[in-house]
Amino acid sequence: MRSFATILFLMTFLFQPTQAQSQLETEHKEKARAIIDKAMNSDLALERLTYMSDTFGPRFSGSENLEKSIDWIVETMKEDGFDRVWTQPVSVPNWKRNTESATLISPRERNLPMLGLGGSVGTPEGGITAEVIVVKSFEELEKAGDTVEGKIVLFNAEFTSYGRTVQYRLNGAIEASKHGAVASIIRSVTPYSMQTPHTGVMYYEDGVKKIPHAAITVEDAMLIQRLYDRGDKIEIHLEMNAETLPDAESRNIIAEIEGSEYPEEIIVLGGHIDSWDVGEGVMDDGGGSIASWEAARLMIELGIKPKRTIRVVLWTSEEVGIQGGNEYHRWVKEEEQSLDDHVLAMESDAGVFDPYGFGFTGSDEAFEILSEIGNLLKPIESGEVTRGGGGADIGPLMRDGVPGMGLVVDGSRYFWYHHTDADTMDKLDEEDFNECVATMAVFAYAVADIDTRLPR
Template sequence: MRIASFRRALGLAAILLSTAPLAVQAQTKADSVAIRRIYDEALAHGESYENLRYLTGQIGARLSGSAQAGQAVQWGQTTMEKIGLDRVYLQEVMVPHWVRGTREKAQIKGDKGKGLALSVCALGGSVGTSGKLQARVIEVQSLAELAALPADKVKGRFVFFNRPMNPLYIETGQAYGEAGDQRRSGAAAAARRGAVGALVRSLTLAHDDFPHTGAMRYEDGVPQVPAAALSTNGADKLSQLLKADPGLTVELEMSCQTLPDVKSYNVVGEIRGSKYPEEIITVGGHLDSWDLGQGAHDDGTGCTQSMEVLRLLKATGLRPERTVRAVLFMNEENGVRGGNQYAALAKAANEKHLAAMESDGGGFTPRGFNIEAEPATVRKIQGWQPLFVPYNSTEFAVGHAGTDVEPLKGQVKALIGFDCDSQRYFDIHHTAADTFDKVNRRELELGGASMAALIYLISKYGL
């Protein structure tokens, strides 16, 4: 923060204090001091970054069902036990086990048979090609355009979904969500029209040679055809060559397959509330990741920040009045079974959940929080926004909280999503480029501190 900006922030806080009743002023000052302690501890002694270094460097990619996912469970349990929490335990959950197999290959072949390599990867959950699959290509911009095409234009071909993310949205997540239907449903829509496979432009605003994987789904009663993501450079090249040679073909080779489900676990650690232990505040990220990179920003950062929330509360002596529980969810990427199991177990145990916070947008510079709650609860949380002005974490907006906490809707007063700067996130999301070196230590520790500060306030005052 520039000095002038910091002075303006302090000035705003001073104005808010000067116009409040004396009792409120005293309480606000006490909260400001407590939050400053949290940030000081995070910036001077934060452990998120080194925990992330180990998770990404020593374990790496952690796709559900893999040996690395099992290692990550053990790591999460051991790391939380070292914090000295009141309780650390595992929640059993059966998860899908999809494997990529050998590296995918794709080529564009024209009239003369020469092959031009494409950067490609299988979408998560796709079937393989059973050897090499070669076919002509039809390019479309949407599922609706595909549905309107004559059958003979689609049958026996690859359907190439080439709609880019909209660069005009300020929030990149909005562009990602809007373009995601072609990745999720493209293969099923193509198969219904008789296509042999689906090729999907990677969901990113970057122009590079990294293909972006991600979950896709099939439909009952519809043939399962292979689905692959093309890098944005590859998609642009294929589109350009199709205009010059509509008869060209693409040859695709993938050996991915789905194996039987595997037993895995959510990792849970908690500090028991000093006054209202029956009221639970959850904070979490997902422990699994896609298999191409190291799962650093997606979502190693969210896991290490969630554990750090508990460590910060202990290290600062700010014993929460309500129980605070960190959860490392398993299987967010291709099934959300960990999130669903956590919510089901909470409901079966008749637990009283006050709030649930998720960090799953990367470990970039914190901006604030997205809140899903009744208007009165939203207003209460927004009332704490001035306390975050000195830290530039001030966006307290109504918005989506996260995939793993969403199953708790109806059991919890507020779902909260940690919000950080998203402009770079989808450059590396679901790619081989999602590695530890892309994470900034200071940004990561500031994010964990902002999460801990809000959870401290919820624990103290309730909702």
Template sequence: MKYLTSLLCFTFVLMISNSALGQSVLTASITENAENLITNATSSDTGWQRLTYMGDKFGPRLSGSENLENAIDWIASEMKADGFDKVWKQPVMVPHWVRGEESATLLSPRKKDLPMLSMGGSVATTGDGITAEVIVVKSFDGLEQVKDQVEGKIVLYNAAFTSYGQTVQYRMRGAIEAARHGAVASLIRSVGPFSMQTPHTGTMSYNEDIPKIPHAAITLEDATMIQRMYDRGETIEVNLKLNAETLPDAQSHNLIAEYRGSEHPEEIIVMGGHIDSWDVGTGMMDDGGGCVAAWEAVRLMKELGIRPKRTIRIVLWTNEENGLRGAEEYHRWVKEEEQSLENHVLAIESDGGVFDPVGFGFSGSEQAFEVLSEIGSLLEPIESGDVRKGGGGADIGPLMRDGVPGMGLIVDGNYFWYHHTPADTIDKLSKEEFDQCVATMAVFAYLVADLEETLPR
């Protein structure tokens, strides 16, 4: 185990850090507390059991669903039992889209059921669905080259995965661009590098000035098969049935818990993830694991009797997946009602899966980067203290735009294999790696909260 093999080096690394950096933030008591947090995080069963229970008990947690609100209520009850200083639910109105029954069937040149998932927010088909010829393109530029052939057809974007940021544009804008040229529906090759016939869902966009057409994802295997058929000049026909429905906005909640600081309680380190998930799988890596890891990191501080100088606030944001309304409402409340934006010292987010932790990406001042890099040396026993320039997260994005320094947990794992698929389940995760994510988040949050001087902006 990584922790056991590195533990003997721990004291030596700390001695070098303290002697080489002059005025170090790593006092004897702080390093002892950090070591205790690492030891307890990597030996506790509480966080892992809670994450597993949440997935098994409540399942997927799409915005507007009863599953999501039941999970939030259960976590709130458990947090109160943990003895946090304050636990409350912050109301947020969220989109309420329901998938319904759906299917895609290849009719020609042979019949085959195509595993598929409609995009969140897609309109439905009518009657017996849409049956139409398919035209295959690999990019928006490719679509422009055949735009005169698109009228009345289904456009399939067979765009190979390069990076999430680049390839997700076909999920987001695919229906708009296809409808602009008269397509009756659009399909995408799922946004991911690997598949075992696992389609990926996700949010999408419409343009009010362009007809709204159904938009869905098929698997990598089927997209490449259809591409081969198309390249051979075969006529491809697909029937698409979507019974999706967009209901009136529903009330959800951000869940917030505080561990109050002993000397500067008005100064806040906020840490968390998004509690909503897509309506497939159980959202264990996206982002149940990030939520429970943040919760467990602070619970361990309380259990160990470690109370830092500043307040650590756990926020489990709602509606990250299809709206970001939880993040926007928290930002609005902080700025307009609590008026604590200037007192938000650091925002920490985990939303990339709780795989083997590497460290954090950080966006903020050079002085803060140097302090955080020194803090990272405390995580040498589990090799998760690397601090890299540039990082953050969707839910802390509104805070960061207003100048709050931000950090996003970096992990080494196959996140996009399972992202937004029915395969986002607890068996893809490792308890050891999850525990190390807890330790990593705990050490950084505690150290920043307990600095003698506030982390510089």
């Protein structure tokens, strides 16, 4: 049964809706309109994202590029006039790709575009040349049994959904090694390819021999499958000089607009500032990070001072283990002791394509309020609130009860570019990007400023 306090709140919300609704229909509607207009007619966020991408390139965990981009963001945020800007030290993995190559040797010679998977060991000096066995699933690998010994396993798993297909990237080396393989290769995790290999993190298991693990393109995986089905003997030479160095020091970036009435109550919004070591990390997740920053900066420019504190957090090292998100959660819980005062956590990490709204995880009461706030975004049709949503970096907060929401966009092309050399500025549409900024800004502002705190 609901507690008496919850029932009382529901009665107040359901039978006396005029206060919240009148706010959203008057002052909040007016300010939301100003935020939308400013976001849609400003080039600043796009200029900053372009500058960061062009100047620093990929921002991989443990890299100088990442730390230089963090320095630039902190300096620029201070110039923007945030009430407080600081960084939070985070120890992060430090894997280096170095040189690598894959070559089809038999039945014909062909250089295979490839990317080693993050965290993989390298090959022995001189590389590995071995026969290839092709499987489409872990079940097929199990059926192959002893025939895998001494071979390179190619997992040619067709993309169905990211959650299902990524298992071959994450766990392929473990399963192949258990059967005696000397290396493993996956078909890149993507529904569409133009000879673009996709990297990403992979795992090893204690007690199982570590073998090299890499990704090739969809086209080449399908080619090898056809050769294999015809009964041809297939050999590949794989050379990877990857290495894992001692952990490096990185930083989360935190900037605040202090609340005018309830400064201890916090609305968090952000993205992860690190990227993979290929491409420029524009969609994953430079765009989400800059959009979150700009969403708060617009309020400063417009002179909007919400009742609750708005905190922008750009998390580091999401791609290789969520170290930034975990450290922020630890700090909030153990040092700041503000977990109960985190009213809402918002994240943008699905690209900055045309936004639809947010996916939300939290109480029914909060869902109703957020749905009402979504009406403020009717001018750009990006205010839909749906059940279920969040993000990797806010996941630790959400598991401790903080309501969470993730920006929902048209993701039909996201996995075309995800973790590839093709994640670059030319994939971004300025109007879509500005709508993402406006959507995050309006939700953050309204939740921070309504009289009723968003209920858990």
